[in-house]
Amino acid sequence: MQRLPLVIFAALMAVIPLIPGIPPFWIVLLDNIGLASLVAMGLVLLTGVGGLTSFGQAAFCGFGAYTTAVLTTAYGVSPWLTLPASLLVSGIAAVLLGIVTVRLSGHYLPLGTIAWGIGLFYLFSKLEFLGRNDGISGIPPLSIGSFRMLSPDTIYYAIWIGVLLAAILTMNLLDSRTGRAIRALRRGHIAAEAFGVQTPRAKLLVFIYAAVLAGLSGWFYAHLQRAANPTPFGAQAGIEYLFIAVVGGAGYVWGAVLGAGVVIVLKEVLQSYLPYIFGGQSQLETIVFGILLVLLLQLAPSGVWPWLMARLSIKPASKKPDTSLKLETRERAAATSETLLHIEKARKQFGGVTAVNDVSFDVNAREIVALIGPNGAGKSTTFNLITGVLTATSGKIFVRGKEVENAPPQEVVKLGVSRTFQHVKLVPDMTVLENVAIGAHLRGSSGAVTSMFRFDRAEEAKLLAEAARQIARVGLTDQIDQLAGSLSLGQQRIVEIARALCVDPMLLLLDEPAAGLRHMEKQRLAALLRQLRDGGMSVLLVEHDMGFVMDLADRIVVLDFGTKIAEGTPASIKTNPDVIKAYLGAAA
């Protein structure tokens, strides 16, 4: 993390209120920007990084604000003591709503959040003990000893210390084992789950995190205004927070602060100057604001912060992991006789279509087995059955003698089975190193809180070292800091292999690893796989390049229309009449 810009920013923010002659109104604006940044930062994590769009964040501000309002006015609790209560209430609300909401898939999720956002707003404005539409007034100010933060410029420091801390904690979280799991969410759950990420839990985690930040903002708001009423926690506000995040650049922590600044200053400028230009036309600022918003999105659809960074050509610092650090490794089978994978009459039906039809075969230790067959033969489906992405209709699958009975992918990978995908599933806006480190997810244990406070650094260094080692092993060290999305498709496949190797697998499942590779690259890949086998690993691969397969595999299993039609050494497969028939059609 670059500390210098952060220190400069903090110093700048600290000095601003001390500038002589600064209009008090600017300080009020900065307070509001701080409050909005907190909510937007949660949304950056939730929407920009995690891919869960929420319109309901304003409601969580409401929970934070009303909690402290009720506790301080009705029960006389000190404002500082209500801080944990406010955060807790927002957090609990998030757990309850989150359990319902994060299960929603696709577009249902944002729509669901609109619905409960509006519902909660009406609830706030109808409940007697929350003061109905009038809300609660007379909330005491924050105070330290006898120093009471009555004016906007005294609470200013409290707010911005909150913003800076939140920003640092959020960035720490993103730059960690848990952070990588969160960042992988947006690209679908299958790849993340294949490496042991509990995606529903990760989603719930970001949801709660965003809600707690919103609750913090609400708590500040209540003590800044010293009143709470339903209006700022309604649907409009929820929408506004979302577009603060989008305008700033959803996905960038500092984009949240910048976005809040841009939107709030813009609104203020429009509100105060437009009437001078156009006379006292009411609501003119909303019109211009709306139009400017549309215009801005057309010019910079990914937000102001990334646009600015591209202009200033600032690139994130590269990481140089210390590769001498080692992670614990799995015990290897010494003998070659052990059966690693045993498939017994596995069957998968999709409605009336039988994709895999009672297929049985084994993979032994230290063996490269190729699974071949024409398109639609059921090869990838077999992979998905083994790794738990799909559950078999019938039949049994054993890994190292243990039956994997409908185990989810997260459990299968724990047994030492890791895989790559036919359609590359990397996170394109993460570096190669970060992508590969997802593979080592299960070899670390640090949670969100540990990462936020940086107690995970020793483990994190080991994880990154392991990732760097695997990248070096597949020969992509030169690309280690590049974004995965910028590599060629062939290279992306190799990155997937490195990620799978990070699991420290017993059995490596490769789905068309050689597709898109050049001749030399294929030879290098074959050499790598042989070396892995000799090191005690087994490989099961699906591949269409027959030269590659015949040269590499110890044994070949041939599928056609879901049924195993042949199994044997490459030499025997080459001359097998059934195989020739399947590939070339019936010989006359």
Added chain:
Amino acid sequence: MNTTILLFLLQDGITNGAVYALLGLALVLVFAVTRVILIPQGEFVTYGALSYAMLATGQVPGTVRLAVAMGFVAFALDLYAARKALHLRKIARSAALNIVFPIALFIATTRLAGPTTPIAVNIALALLIVAAIGVFLYRIAFQPIAHTSVLVLLIASVGCHLALQGLGLVFFGAEGLRGPALSKASVPAGPLVFTGQSLAVYGLTIAFIVGLWLFFGFTKMGKALRATAVNRLGARLVGIRTTLSGQIAFLLASVIGAISGILIVPITTLYYDTGFLIGLKGFIAAIIGGLVSYPLTAVAAILVGTVEAFSSFYASNFKEVIVFTLILPVLVLRSLAAPAVEEEKD
């Protein structure tokens, strides 16, 4: 509870529900074709309703000036987009749609507006004005970013909503308006009285549902729109003009919105900002319908209307809370029932 109250509430619910159904249909349509979640749908409702109400009093609504202005912007965008290959026919077509049509509409409106103008003419003018605004809105705000993510489109949609709502205040003022009823007939049925207005609501809703079903199921253009919805790139590759699909979707949505507005403005007073909430309830119906199914959306809309009617009678304070939390269980059921397929996002 006695039967009369029950029947009254049901009737009320179904009338409201029919309007929500219309809006829900429009939202589903626009989302399916363009991936835009059309928050400004509510503005189409108020623009249609209040333009009609103003025309009925003999005034010229400001919306017609907006249509002209938006037409000019749309034309300028068309010119800019085609700057490298200026074909006369293309420009002529764009000018006809974006310049000639709104100006003709403006002249017609100023000429025809008066206290004695027949209701049918007022309705036609209001519909044409809102239709023009709808089509231009797509051209100006959404066509340039049609390829971006649903989220960006959504935020743009919010921007349009804010701008249009603000303009609504300028055009119609803060006072609410009511329009004259379409028909003064009334049909008694037992304890209930069906007004001509509510019968028109039912009739038009059913007509639209059947019409959309026929359009999407049996016409080439309808199928092209559906193809665009499923896969933009694929649709383009087989020669469907996706821009045109988007414009048609917005045209239909704005017309449906305006009609809903004209249908309800004789029943309830509408304000410049009422549309948002009405639109949202249509939205709830659309969500329950899963943003894909028209008949399901219609049924859901009736349900929403009925729940609203009953909760406003029994727990009027919590009416909105109940209506908006209604969708949560539905959403959960829907997403549990949905197959666990991988979504390729962005």
